[in-house]
Amino acid sequence: MTFLSKLTGAQRNQQTLLCVGLDADPKLLPSVVKQASNPVLEFNRRIIEATQDLVCAYKLNLAFYEALGDSGWETMRQTLAAIPGSIVTIGDGKRGDIGNSSEQYAKAMFELGFDAVTVNPYMGFDSIEPFLKNPQRGAFILALTSNPGSKDFQRLRIGRVPLYEKVAATAKKWNKNKNVGLVAGATHPKELQRIRKLAPTLPLLIPGIGKQGGDLKSSVRFGCDKHGELALINASRSVIYASSGEDFAAAARREATKLRDEIRRYQEEYFQK
Amino acid sequence: MTFLSKLTGAQRNQQTLLCVGLDADPKLLPSVVKQASNPVLEFNRRIIEATQDLVCAYKLNLAFYEALGDSGWETMRQTLAAIPGSIVTIGDGKRGDIGNSSEQYAKAMFELGFDAVTVNPYMGFDSIEPFLKNPQRGAFILALTSNPGSKDFQRLRIGRVPLYEKVAATAKKWNKNKNVGLVAGATHPKELQRIRKLAPTLPLLIPGIGKQGGDLKSSVRFGCDKHGELALINASRSVIYASSGEDFAAAARREATKLRDEIRRYQEEYFQK
Numbered sequence: 001m002t003f004l005s006k007l008t009g010a011q012r013n014q015q016t017l018l019c020v021g022l023d024a025d026p027k028l029l030p031s032v033v034k035q036a037s038n039p040v041l042e043f044n045r046r047i048i049e050a051t052q053d054l055v056c057a058y059k060l061n062l063a064f065y066e067a068l069g070d071s072g073w074e075t076m077r078q079t080l081a082a083i084p085g086s087i088v089t090i091g092d093g094k095r096g097d098i099g100n101s102s103e104q105y106a107k108a109m110f111e112l113g114f115d116a117v118t119v120n121p122y123m124g125f126d127s128i129e130p131f132l133k134n135p136q137r138g139a140f141i142l143a144l145t146s147n148p149g150s151k152d153f154q155r156l157r158i159g160r161v162p163l164y165e166k167v168a169a170t171a172k173k174w175n176k177n178k179n180v181g182l183v184a185g186a187t188h189p190k191e192l193q194r195i196r197k198l199a200p201t202l203p204l205l206i207p208g209i210g211k212q213g214g215d216l217k218s219s220v221r222f223g224c225d226k227h228g229e230l231a232l233i234n235a236s237r238s239v240i241y242a243s244s245g246e247d248f249a250a251a252a253r254r255e256a257t258k259l260r261d262e263i264r265r266y267q268e269e270y271f272q273k
Numbered sequence: 274m275t276f277l278s279k280l281t282g283a284q285r286n287q288q289t290l291l292c293v294g295l296d297a298d299p300k301l302l303p304s305v306v307k308q309a310s311n312p313v314l315e316f317n318r319r320i321i322e323a324t325q326d327l328v329c330a331y332k333l334n335l336a337f338y339e340a341l342g343d344s345g346w347e348t349m350r351q352t353l354a355a356i357p358g359s360i361v362t363i364g365d366g367k368r369g370d371i372g373n374s375s376e377q378y379a380k381a382m383f384e385l386g387f388d389a390v391t392v393n394p395y396m397g398f399d400s401i402e403p404f405l406k407n408p409q410r411g412a413f414i415l416a417l418t419s420n421p422g423s424k425d426f427q428r429l430r431i432g433r434v435p436l437y438e439k440v441a442a443t444a445k446k447w448n449k450n451k452n453v454g455l456v457a458g459a460t461h462p463k464e465l466q467r468i469r470k471l472a473p474t475l476p477l478l479i480p481g482i483g484k485q486g487g488d489l490k491s492s493v494r495f496g497c498d499k500h501g502e503l504a505l506i507n508a509s510r511s512v513i514y515a516s517s518g519e520d521f522a523a524a525a526r527r528e529a530t531k532l533r534d535e536i537r538r539y540q541e542e543y544f545q546k
Binding site for chain 2: 023025061063064066067069070072073074077092094095096097098099101102103104105107108109111112120121122123124125126127128142145146147148149150151152153154156157158159163166167170207212
């Protein structure tokens with residue numbers, strides 16, 4: 001199955017655009033999982049169990065797993081094994097290096113089992129090509145990210161066009177295998193609208209709602225394609241740390257349900273879905 | 274000791290600007306190490322033993338270690354343990370993410386033991402700041418990379434200035450803790466000269482000689498500061514895979530010696546050192 005059909009399938013079957021970020025920080029784990037032999041894995045498993053019918057994708061931010069040290073890689077692998085095969089998995093590592101090295105990154109991420117990755121466009125085509133060779137795997141290229149630093153370079157103007165639009169337009173050209181997506185932060189609704197216009201058929205991974213203060217309504221309205229699909233609205237901390245008590249999984253489920261339902265309402269409002 | 278003094282010390286004590294990239298690809302290992310319990314580690318240890326008096330730094334490209342799977346992190350840690358404490362170690366991962374995540378990356382890399390890392394500037398200041406907090410650790414920010422894709426975005430013009438120059442000038446402003454460096458490919462000698470002018474006192478990590486065809490002479494001439502120092506000339510494959518036979522370590526030493534000596538000749542020629 002191609003990456004695009006898997007993503008579309010997951011969104012349609014579960015009627016959801018929600019992506020949950022499994023960014024497990026050992027310092028923030030509820031004490032109830034701390035007795036497990038691998039607390040992060042135990043936490044992830046329980047979050048997955050509690051939310052798997054509410055999401056189209058799970059995103060693992062590699063930073064949090066690398067910070068675990070030697071056990072990080074295995075924890076990711078076992079977390080991926082706990083995710084139902086119909087749900088898209090995204091390795092959020094923002095990688096990118098010369099071709100020879102990016103091939104190794106692609107091997108690392110896809111052998112681990114991710115369906116898709118995030119990549120950084122700064123080093124250009126040969127740094128991204130290795131992630132795009134297999135139509136069954138996808139890559140979300142950073143366009144305009146959700147953080148304050150996105151203004152430092154991404155918004156600089158190349159002639160009349162900001163760099164992130166240049167990236168979006170170029171990414172569209174690289175989409176020969178129909179497996180390119182873009183990252184566009186929920187914290188910039190107007191620019192999200194512009195990115196969607198430039199790339200009407202590309203999946204958009206939209207981080208920044210919740211803790212970062214991005215706007216959910218505009219993320220759905222401007223992030224979806226014309227069918228009201230192909231946006232992946234990501235929430236991490238606001239869902240997985242909804243409670244630090246024994247009820248953490250149930251609290252994550254409540255928070256995820258709220259988000260999924262709110263997203264659906266906006267889909268109905270703007271796309272008659 | 275600050276990062277900058279460690280680097281300067283390593284370059285002066287051993288009279289070398291050479292940095293060797295330990296990018297061990299299991300497919301390219303000499304058969305003589307394949308019997309070891311951890312062939313990549315065995316290979317690295319023997320390369321380090323054979324070249325440690327010839328280099329100011331070792332660079333580990335994280336892509337190659339992640340491609341090893343579960344054992345990658347431990348292999349890096351044990352490789353770092355085999356490197357003498359006076360030599361600079363660089364974790365070449367080209368990381369960068371929102372502040373909260375970059376903090377985790379910085380924790381991961383610096384707890385592993387790296388003195389410095391490479392980082393990607395695309396996401397701006399808050400994505401790089403966590404790597405710069407400790408003056409004992411440094412970060413080399415990608416400016417103009419050695420690969421063909423460097424033309425896709427890095428050379429786009431912001432007004433009259435190419436993006437990579439904007440990055441170099443901005444990086445200089447971020448150098449409050451005297452631990453910022455830049456990455457500038459040996460494959461672009463004229464632009465390297467320009468970057469050195471923009472950032473006269475920053476260490477420059479210069480990949481791209483050897484396999485990638487970069488020019489060693491101009492790398493020394495244009496990459497060094499006015500004292501003929503602060504360039505780190507990196508070679509990876511051309512040194513570590515100089516022979517695939519039992520003599521691989523001796524062959525790596527020969528190749529590294531040749532490079533170190535050639536670098537010294539150019540230092541004498543251009544800087545009367």
